[in-house]
Amino acid sequence: MGKRNIDDITPGMTLGQAVCAPDGRVLAAAGTTLSEDHLRLMRAYGVRDADIAGQDGDPAADAAKAFTATAQRCRELLRRRFLALDRESAVGKTIFELAVSRAAGRVLDQGLSLDEVAASPALPCLAPERQLFDDAATDPAELVSGEVELATLPEVHVRLLNALGKDETGPAELAAIIGRDPSLTARLLRLVNSPVYGLRGPVDSISRAVTMVGQKELSTLVTGLAAVSAFSDIAPELCDMRMFWRHAAACGVYASLLARSVPGLAPDRGFVGGLLHDLGQLVILRKLPAAAGRALILSRVEGLPASEAETAVLGFDHAAVGRTLLAGWNFPPALIAMAGDHHRPDGAPGSRETALIHVADILAQAWDWPAFSGPPMPALDEPAWHSLGLSESVLVDVARDGDDAIAEIESVFFSGPTGRPH
Structure with a gap:
């Protein structure tokens, strides 16, 4: 057993000793698996700490219990959003359970209050x-x-898409058109260096981007950038x-x-x-x-x-x-x-x-x-x-x-x- 500050106690933890109010009333008996309601009651009576089972012997077990309890609460909260998804199918169940585990992990990792998050x-x-x-x-x-x-598409994108539609357009011409828009140049270089492409070496110029990524693929990316830019207002x-x-x-x-x-x-x-x-x-x-x-x-x-x-x-x-x-x-x-x-x-x-x-x-x-x-x-x-x-x-x-x-x-x-x- 070990003492835990009330702010560090999470649902799913088990009491090693009973928790009592100042007047002697038992708020939660030894061996109780704590819930959010227990914690709210303890705080209401000014309880500052409590003995939690397993603190000295198996912190991994406590972490597992906390995750299990948090995941169960997340599962209950998420169900209403997932009513249309067939959670009985293999793919539906996988998607839902990954959503549960990701939500529970984020809540615990960031020390968030599920009540506050759920009430957003x-x-x-x-x-x-x-x-x-x-x-x-x-x-x-x-x-x-x-x-x-x-x-309306930005003018530089129109020029670029027209150039990409011509068979005789080469990497140098494409690089020249893209270079007229510093913002487009920067975003394109960052994108081809991002995990989406995972290229082995850094791409530091537009002409190299055309070579490394390919003209067809570059056309697709520019198309996407053009559409994104058109809705900046x-x-x-x-x-x-x-x-x-x-x-x-x-x-x-x-x-x-x-x-x-x-x-x-x-x-x-x-x-x-x-x-x-x-x-x-x-x-x-x-x-x-x-x-x-x-x-x-x-x-x-x-x-x-x-x-x-x-x-x-x-x-x-x-x-x-x-x-x-x-x-x-x-x-x-x-x-x-x-x-x-x-x-x-x-x-x-x-x-x-x-x-x-x-x-x-x-x-x-x-x-x-x-x-x-x-x-x-x-x-x-x-x-x-x-x-x-x-x-x-x-x-x-x-x-x-x-x-x-x-x-x-x-x-x-x-x-x-x-x-x-x-």
């Missing part, structure tokens, strides 16, 4: 109240049809942009990591597809903020995945808008399908890239932090998962390897003080 706001992104019930001036049909000007009061881009980066990283285990899929295209998959949400926020706010409220109140709530309010979802946007920008068909179909993959062998984004999107939602106040999880399409030919065991590696890469991608794209891409 359930609506982190919301249009201002005055806009929620205004009549939208834009016809949703126009938004989807493309008659509304959705966004979303007002922060309309959306927590840092949260939006963190999810986008996570989806891209997970898609890239999964693609490495699927023959025929390109990790770089998976990364960009993940990065762009939710751009339609930003279009809706920009053009129809009131409707976006209503859809968000409906999602949280009724427990609907975001795409279903959008369809109920607007008659279409952000994936349909993303398809229209990328098609209007003349993006490659594969990237258009990744954005347009990621919520409704058909599971066909020829649609594995879309299935890749579908799975990566679910992983990014399931493993995000804070874990308990996020949007309801959508259902995982089992045929899409099986079309990738992956074992559930690969998800453990993806979860482990993804964290550092996601942090690096955030710093590459979205490290400004407002959380906007720059």
